[in-house]
Amino acid sequence: MNTLSLPLLIPAAIHLRSSRPAVPSFPRAITPSAALRATSRSVENQTLEVLEWRALCNQLTPFASTSMGLLATKNAEIPVGNSPEESRSLLEETAAALAAMELMDSRRLGLSEILDLSDIVERAIAGQLLTVRELCAVRSTLMAASSVYRKLQNAARSDNRVTPLVEILEDCDFKAQLEKKIGFCIDCNMSTILDRASEDLEIIRSERRRNMEDLDSLLKQVSTKIFHAGGIDKPLVTKRRSRMCVAIRATHKSLLPGGVVLSVSSSRATCFMEPKEAVELNNMEVRHASSEREEETAILSILTSEVTAAKRGILHLLDRIVELDIAFARASHAKWMNGVYPKLTSQRTMDESLSVEIDSVQHPLLLGSVLGSSERGSNTFPVPIDIKVDSRAKVVVISGPNTGGKTALLKTLGLISLMSKSGMYLPAKNSPRLPWFDLVLADIGDPQSLEQSLSTFSGHISRICEILDIASENSLVLLDEICSGTDPSEGVALATSILRYVKTRVNVAVVSTHYGDLSRLKDNEAQFQNAAMEFSMETLQPTFRVLWGSTGESNALRVAKSIGFDARIIANAHEWTERLKPEQEVERKGSLFQSLVEERNKLKLQADKAKAFHRDLMSLYHELEVESHELEKREKALVKREAQKVQEDVNSAKSRIEKLVAEFESQLVTAQADQYNSLILRTEEEVAEIIEACCPHDLASTEEGYSGDYSPQAGEKVLVTGLGGKLGTVVEEPGDDDDTVLVQHGKLRVRIKRNDIKPLPRTSETTPNLRSKRKVSMRELGNAMEMVESEPVRIQTSKNTVDLRGMRVEEAMYQLDMAISGRDSGSILFIVHGMGMGVIKELVLERLNKHARVLRYEQANPMNHGCTVAYIK
Numbered sequence: 001m002n003t004l005s006l007p008l009l010i011p012a013a014i015h016l017r018s019s020r021p022a023v024p025s026f027p028r029a030i031t032p033s034a035a036l037r038a039t040s041r042s043v044e045n046q047t048l049e050v051l052e053w054r055a056l057c058n059q060l061t062p063f064a065s066t067s068m069g070l071l072a073t074k075n076a077e078i079p080v081g082n083s084p085e086e087s088r089s090l091l092e093e094t095a096a097a098l099a100a101m102e103l104m105d106s107r108r109l110g111l112s113e114i115l116d117l118s119d120i121v122e123r124a125i126a127g128q129l130l131t132v133r134e135l136c137a138v139r140s141t142l143m144a145a146s147s148v149y150r151k152l153q154n155a156a157r158s159d160n161r162v163t164p165l166v167e168i169l170e171d172c173d174f175k176a177q178l179e180k181k182i183g184f185c186i187d188c189n190m191s192t193i194l195d196r197a198s199e200d201l202e203i204i205r206s207e208r209r210r211n212m213e214d215l216d217s218l219l220k221q222v223s224t225k226i227f228h229a230g231g232i233d234k235p236l237v238t239k240r241r242s243r244m245c246v247a248i249r250a251t252h253k254s255l256l257p258g259g260v261v262l263s264v265s266s267s268r269a270t271c272f273m274e275p276k277e278a279v280e281l282n283n284m285e286v287r288h289a290s291s292e293r294e295e296e297t298a299i300l301s302i303l304t305s306e307v308t309a310a311k312r313g314i315l316h317l318l319d320r321i322v323e324l325d326i327a328f329a330r331a332s333h334a335k336w337m338n339g340v341y342p343k344l345t346s347q348r349t350m351d352e353s354l355s356v357e358i359d360s361v362q363h364p365l366l367l368g369s370v371l372g373s374s375e376r377g378s379n380t381f382p383v384p385i386d387i388k389v390d391s392r393a394k395v396v397v398i399s400g401p402n403t404g405g406k407t408a409l410l411k412t413l414g415l416i417s418l419m420s421k422s423g424m425y426l427p428a429k430n431s432p433r434l435p436w437f438d439l440v441l442a443d444i445g446d447p448q449s450l451e452q453s454l455s456t457f458s459g460h461i462s463r464i465c466e467i468l469d470i471a472s473e474n475s476l477v478l479l480d481e482i483c484s485g486t487d488p489s490e491g492v493a494l495a496t497s498i499l500r501y502v503k504t505r506v507n508v509a510v511v512s513t514h515y516g517d518l519s520r521l522k523d524n525e526a527q528f529q530n531a532a533m534e535f536s537m538e539t540l541q542p543t544f545r546v547l548w549g550s551t552g553e554s555n556a557l558r559v560a561k562s563i564g565f566d567a568r569i570i571a572n573a574h575e576w577t578e579r580l581k582p583e584q585e586v587e588r589k590g591s592l593f594q595s596l597v598e599e600r601n602k603l604k605l606q607a608d609k610a611k612a613f614h615r616d617l618m619s620l621y622h623e624l625e626v627e628s629h630e631l632e633k634r635e636k637a638l639v640k641r642e643a644q645k646v647q648e649d650v651n652s653a654k655s656r657i658e659k660l661v662a663e664f665e666s667q668l669v670t671a672q673a674d675q676y677n678s679l680i681l682r683t684e685e686e687v688a689e690i691i692e693a694c695c696p697h698d699l700a701s702t703e704e705g706y707s708g709d710y711s712p713q714a715g716e717k718v719l720v721t722g723l724g725g726k727l728g729t730v731v732e733e734p735g736d737d738d739d740t741v742l743v744q745h746g747k748l749r750v751r752i753k754r755n756d757i758k759p760l761p762r763t764s765e766t767t768p769n770l771r772s773k774r775k776v777s778m779r780e781l782g783n784a785m786e787m788v789e790s791e792p793v794r795i796q797t798s799k800n801t802v803d804l805r806g807m808r809v810e811e812a813m814y815q816l817d818m819a820i821s822g823r824d825s826g827s828i829l830f831i832v833h834g835m836g837m838g839v840i841k842e843l844v845l846e847r848l849n850k851h852a853r854v855l856r857y858e859q860a861n862p863m864n865h866g867c868t869v870a871y872i873k
Contacts, residue, residue, distance in 0.1 A: 040470040043463070047442045048076075051414045052365055059368050063332035065111035067808070068318065069325035078326050080422045084346040084436040090327075090423025092164045095341060097331035099161035100152065109151055111325050113144035121314055124307040133814070135303050136188035138314075142179040145317055148324070149174065168324050173313040178306050185299055193296050201295045208288035215244055215281040222246055222256070222275050231255050238272065242289075243282045245274040268661075330424050337367055339425025342416075343433040355391045355435055356413075356508065360384035361428035363412045364419065384429075387413060388548045389510075393529035394503040396510045397518050398546075400533030406512035407444060409533075409546060410478045413510060414440050417476055435507055439475040441467045457486045464498065468505065477502060477509040484514065492517045503527045656690050712741055712757055719758040720745065730757075800827065804844070805834040805866075812840050813847060820853055823872045834866045844868055 048054070057076040064070040072078055081087030100109075120134045130138075149169045156162040182188075185197035195202040216237065223235035223246040231252035238245060240262040248256060250264070250271050258276035265271075274282060307314070333339070345355070366382035373380075385405070389396055398406050416426050417440050426432050443463040464479065471477055483495040492515045499521065502509045511518075522528040534545040664683050671679050712718050712730045720728045720743055731749060732742035740751040802819035804812040816831065823829050831848075833840045841860070848857045848870050857870040 036469065039466050043441055043466050043470060044439070046463075047414070047440060048418075050442055050444045051411055051418070051440075053415070053418060055365055056368075056415060056419070059364070060326070060329040060333050063329040063336070064325055065107075065109075065328065066114050066116070066321060066325045068116045068322045069111075069329060072322055072326060073329060078422055079323060080418070081436075084344055087344055087421045087423065087436055089164070090330075091341060091344075091420070093168070093323075093327040094330040094334060094423045094425060096162050096164040097328045098334065099159055100155050100165060101328070101331055101335075103155050103159060103162070104151070109328075110144050110147050111321070111328065113140065114148070114321055115141045117141055117314055117318060121307060121311050124304050125311055128304075129297070129300055130304045130307060132186055132191050132193065132300070135182050135186055135300070135307070136191065138307055139179050139182040139186075139188060142175050142314075142317075145169075145172070145321060146174040146176070146179075148321075165324060165327065168320050168327070169317075172317045172320050173310075174317065175310050175313055178310050181306060182303060185303060193299055197299045198295060201292065201299065204288060204291050204295060208285065208292065211281060211284045211288060215278060215285060218278055218281065219244055219246055219275070222277070226252070226255055229255055232270075240272045242286065243274055244278065244285070245272045247271070248273055327423070330422075334425035337364065337371060337425075337427045339427050340429065340432060342420040342426050342428075343431060344420055344436045345433060346436050354388055354433070355393075356387055356389035356433070358387040358416070358426070358428050358432040358434060359430045361387060361412060361416060361426060361432065363408055364415055364427050366408075367427050383545070385409060385412065385546050386548070387546070389508060390529050392526050394506065394509065394527040395499050395521075396508070396529045396531055397499070397521065398510065398512045398531045398533065399514065399516065399519055400512075405533050405546075407480050410442065410444055410480055410510060410512060414442050414476070414478050435474075435476075437474060437476040437507060438472060439470065440478075441471060441475060442478040442480075443467060444478060444480040457484070460484070468498075468501070471502075471506050473505065473507060475506045477506050479509065479511040482511045482513050482515075482518075488515065491515065496521065499528070500525075653690055657687070660686055660690075710757070710759060711754075712759075717760055718743065719760060720752055721756045721758055728752075801830040801832060803832045804840050805832060807840070809839070809843060813843060816844060816847060820851060820870070820872065823853075825873060827872050829870045829872060831868045831870060832866060833860075833868065841866075841868070 054076040057073050057078055060073040060078065061070060064073050079090060081090055115137050117138055120130065120138060123134075124130055149166075149172070152162060152166050152169070156166045185194060186192070187194050193201070195205050219237045220235065223232070223237055226232050226246060226248050227235045229252065231248045232246075236247040238247060243262060245262050246256075248271055250269055253259070253261070253271055253273065256273050256275050259273040260276075260279070261271050261273050263272045362382045362384050370380050370382070383405075387409070398409065400406055416428075416432075417434065417437050419426060420434060421436065443460060460481075460483070464482075467477060467479075482498065483491040495511075495513065495515060495518055499509070499511065499518065503525075519530050522530050529548075532547045534547050660683065664679070667679055668676075712733065714730055714733050716730045718728055718730060720726050726745055728743040728745040730741060731744050734741050734754055739754050741754055741757055743750060743752050743757070800823070802815055804815060807815065812833075819829055819831075831844055833844050835841075845857075845859065845868065848854045848868070853873050855871045855873045857868055859868055860866055
């Protein structure tokens with residue numbers, strides 16, 4: 001069998017670019033032990049969390065063009081350089097993307113047309129047969145990727161700054177032969193396999209068309225003869241049981257001697273018969289259809305194997321496309337926040353006066369929240385700060401008042417260091433310069449943990465200890481309020497020792513403190529640098545400016561005096577300041593120890609109370625959980641029982657109507673002319689009895705018996721429409737000025753509005769007799785039979801439900817088409833699209849309105865939020 005006319009693809013050798021990590025991952029000079037690696041990863045993850053790195057990566061999400069780039073930015077899996085060279089390469093890619101955006105709109109580049117083929121390739125590798133639509137997705141993605149590469153090449157010829165983007169894709173194999181082969185075999189516009197895909201398929205389809213022409217011509221002639229003979233109202237050629245046939249009245253079946261009855265109408269008045277002359281032609285059609293399906297399966301199998309053979313090249317191409325997409329996302333982000341290109345230094349040079357020099361940098365998350373807001377006031381932008389670290393300094397000590405901006409400064413420095421490593425521009429001015437840090441380690445916030453019995457001080461010290469274990473000479477260390485939460489004298493001594501140790505271990509360490517003694521370290525050691533957060537004595541508010549080289553003061557007494565404290569209080573405070581000399585240190589320690597013991601006892605008492613409350617809360621939670629499970633079981637059993645009863649009633653009604661029709665037809669043949677009226681009257685009465693038995697009299701009588709002034713009584717059984725028509729018992733009657741009723745359903749007590757309470761239905765004695773009100777005609781009898789046969793039971797299950805929430809438009813429409821195609825005739829499909837913005841809902845309604853298999857549909861209503869019900873033909 002000559003299945004494909006194109007030559008088989010031969011996988012080419014693929015030279016992969018050096019893969020870059022998805023999250024910040026830093027090299028080690030010495031291979032650490034397993035415990036140290038685990039500690040390092042934990043500290044790095046905690047640093048990323050406290051710096052809100054994921055939130056920063058999410059700022060790139062709106063600028064991603066592909067679903068793969070969208071997922072990478074949402075999960076904070078963007079490339080981060082493992083070396084200064086890699087980070088500079090990422091920055092060059094961002095600059096190249098900015099240059100490309102100047103030449104053309106990024107939307108014209110066509111990245112959005114590239115699909116994520118990873119799942120399709122995995123299915124092919126697993127041996128599953130790819131569908132026509134999946135193969136078309138492979139072809140369109142390969143074509144779009146090749147088009148992107150050509151457009152970048154053309155842009156690079158006009159501006160060589162775009163060259164780094166071309167280099168991302170230049171080692172990729174775009175699988176042109178595979179793309180051409182799929183295009184040769186499949187019409188992706190119609191999603192069909194072409195005749196030219198194989199010689200056998202072309203022959204089979206040609207013979208099938210000729211056979212169908214002969215069959216159609218024959219059946220049209222037969223149907224015309226039946227029409228002229230009065231056997232049908234108009235000629236009709238149709239298909240039943242996958243065989244072509246003609247329609248004929250049941251009373252004229254003799255016009256087709258030797259014919260085969262394939263089906264009858266619901267009223268049994270019309271038969272669908274296959275003439276004996278068409279039997280062989282229909283058999284031939286069945287054989288041709290089977291052969292065509294086998295040949296199409298063989299073609300899809302070969303194309304699937306081609307995709308499997310090209311898996312390495314396709315996956316490598318997708319990796320490079322993600323890298324390209326994120327480069328453009330970084331460029332769009334840089335334009336969005338007016339960022340500038342940072343200069344990364346890999347080692348300290350003495351000819352530069354500053355190792356970190358950043359002018360007017362703004363916290364990127366604070367800036368992003370303002371840029372993303374619809375209301376941008378001039379005073380809502382974060383205050384820009386300058387960061388100036390001397391080239392000889394290893395440790396910077398920042399002092400100043402609370403809420404002065406020390407923590408924000410530490411987080412800003414940590415974030416922009418990570419941004420520069422990942423190729424992102426900085427929200428600063430001029431030309432920012434900073435070192436490349438292999439590790440960014442931070443102890444910011446309150447790591448207190450009651451579960452681990454750690455106080456605030458213990459938590460900080462534990463984190464600092466872990467940081468010192470993994471820090472290297474190229475690391476950035478950020479410590480907020482170092483050694484706070486303990487005796488000030490011991491805290492100062494321990495902080496001094498830690499900082500003297502840190503200066504010999506890391507590249508740069510920035511610490512904030514309220515200990516004034518730490519600012520004196522600069523007096524004797526040049527590797528220390530001071531900075532202070534400015535505080536305005538006129539407004540008594542921080543200005544959030546950094547004074548590099550200055551020492552901050554607490555200004556507590558001065559602020560208290562400005563607020564208006566009594567002069568005697570201020571004077572006494574000054575006296576105590578003078579008295580607190582070193583000789584009173586022992587007394588201070590004793591009083592401090594006593595206050596700490598009292599505070600510990602208070603915390604222990606509070607912890608015991610919290611534990612008891614948690615225990616009671618969990619007990620109540622488990623009790624409610626058990627009750628919830630029991631309610632769910634009872635509800636499922638009730639639904640199942642009601643469904644079985646409905647189905648039994650439907651089957652019973654159908655059987656009785658069929659029996660009644662058969663008796664009527666048999667009696668009609670033998671009845672005399674004067675007996676017709678009595679026969680019809682008797683039949684109508686029996687039909688009325690069937691309809692009366694099937695009508696929901698309880699509901700009808702409930703609605704008729706309800707009046708707006710109905711007032712339920714305590715102990716009365718009522719129907720609660722607010723709970724889906726469930727039965728409840730009135731516990732408390734409504735008051736004169738209260739419109740709610742306390743109702744108990746099982747063990748659940750709820751207050752329900754009086755309008756949502758209905759009385760129980762009246763007895764059957766008060767139900768009007770349907771036979772006395774109307775009679776049923778024979779035409780209504782036929783309609784009742786068709787309704788009983790065609791109307792499906794509306795019970796929602798997982799098998800007849802398709803959930804489209806959270807999907808993209810193309811994926812949702814594909815899942816909807818697959819669900820409709822997989823449903824049997826006469827069934828129901830529940831389509832859950834949610835509320836949201838309504839985009840998916842509108843597309844679902846449009847698709848259902850045009851779909852050939854959808855008989856009708858019911859839109860979402862207050863009883864069925866976010867779900868459309870479709871009835872399949």
